Amino acid sequence: MIRFENVHKTYKTGTDALRGVTFSIRDGEFVFVIGKSGSGKSTLMKCITREEKPTEGMVIIDKYCISKMPRALVPILRRQIGIIYQDFRLIETKTVRENIAFAGEIIGVPRKKLMQMVDIVLGAVGLRDKADSLPQELSGGEQQRVAIARAMLNSPKLIVADEPTGNLDPETSESIMALLSEINRTGTTVIVCTHDSNLVDRMKKRVIEVDDGLIIRDEKGSGYTAEEKHSLPQSMIDEFVPEVVSLSEITGVQEPAKEEKKEEPLPEFPSEETEVKEEKKPAKVEEKITVVATPSPKKEKKAEKKEAKKEEKKDEKKDEKLPPKKNEDPDFPSDEDPDFPSEIKEDKDK
Numbered sequence: 001m002i003r004f005e006n007v008h009k010t011y012k013t014g015t016d017a018l019r020g021v022t023f024s025i026r027d028g029e030f031v032f033v034i035g036k037s038g039s040g041k042s043t044l045m046k047c048i049t050r051e052e053k054p055t056e057g058m059v060i061i062d063k064y065c066i067s068k069m070p071r072a073l074v075p076i077l078r079r080q081i082g083i084i085y086q087d088f089r090l091i092e093t094k095t096v097r098e099n100i101a102f103a104g105e106i107i108g109v110p111r112k113k114l115m116q117m118v119d120i121v122l123g124a125v126g127l128r129d130k131a132d133s134l135p136q137e138l139s140g141g142e143q144q145r146v147a148i149a150r151a152m153l154n155s156p157k158l159i160v161a162d163e164p165t166g167n168l169d170p171e172t173s174e175s176i177m178a179l180l181s182e183i184n185r186t187g188t189t190v191i192v193c194t195h196d197s198n199l200v201d202r203m204k205k206r207v208i209e210v211d212d213g214l215i216i217r218d219e220k221g222s223g224y225t226a227e228e229k230h231s232l233p234q235s236m237i238d239e240f241v242p243e244v245v246s247l248s249e250i251t252g253v254q255e256p257a258k259e260e261k262k263e264e265p266l267p268e269f270p271s272e273e274t275e276v277k278e279e280k281k282p283a284k285v286e287e288k289i290t291v292v293a294t295p296s297p298k299k300e301k302k303a304e305k306k307e308a309k310k311e312e313k314k315d316e317k318k319d320e321k322l323p324p325k326k327n328e329d330p331d332f333p334s335d336e337d338p339d340f341p342s343e344i345k346e347d348k349d350k
Helices: 039-046 071-079 097-107 111-125 140-152 171-187 197-203 232-241 248-252 257-262 272-293 297-321 342-350
Strands: 004-011 016-025 032-036 056-062 083-084 157-162 191-193 204-211 214-219
Touching: 004 248, 016 039, 016 214, 032 039, 032 171, 039 056, 039 157, 039 191, 039 297, 071 083, 097 111, 097 140, 111 140, 111 171, 140 157, 140 171, 157 171, 171 197, 191 204
Parallel strands: 032 191, 032 204, 083 157, 157 191
Antiparallel strands: 004 016, 004 056, 204 214
């Protein structure tokens, strides 16, 4: 229903109230917006009601970008939003009934229908007996109830409350928050900006924490301060843990169950490992067959040349190793002997 996309807000003084805020709120949620003074939470709330226009980014409500909405359409937007202020903003000269009916008169609701609507919301906040009283005759809690009844008059889809319990005592604050919780159960989205840590801790709703213009925490079922997951009630823990994941899978204790599944896979859904093995095995066999059965002719010629060269080298080596031929008669000198007498040579020639 509500979506902030990279929203920046810089005032003329140079103050960066929001610096790239992004979040979304679904229909029917109850959300607390918390943070220190000057953190930017009030600016965030004013961007929802279009009291402030973002410098950059988009604020989207029901698929409409209200950050780019013309001023003429802003009153139409606010008719769909119920706004509750810290200072009540009641007209002192009008009765409780008239204060509530004033919001309907602006819209142009017929008088008869308007009175019926006023009676319904007075009954919802428990102030039917105070319908003809003036605001100064009421307590602080009763005045805040009148403000809530006025916000409920048009049956808005969204109620924005800026510090609704800031001026109230703890008991009255609890009754006001209980009333807002009942309104939320009817399907209305409720966003509450507050400093009341006790109420936030008790209600355990979604908390968006703003600090220095940035969202530093966004948790469901949380308190005013960040808490560890195991410290929350079991009902809140179930919201964080998906139903598919069991405690045994998180701790890793029951491993045998996983092995049984791997050993007996369904034939309809084979695992990726078996598919890879089946593809690799025939590929290896084919490579062996191709190498042995069909050698390339080029390789054969090279092998023959190598063998021929080896044989030639072997023959050359054999010739070198053979000793020179000698005469059988050891007393007969050879031609190579330098001491051979020249006379014998001459007799042989003759």
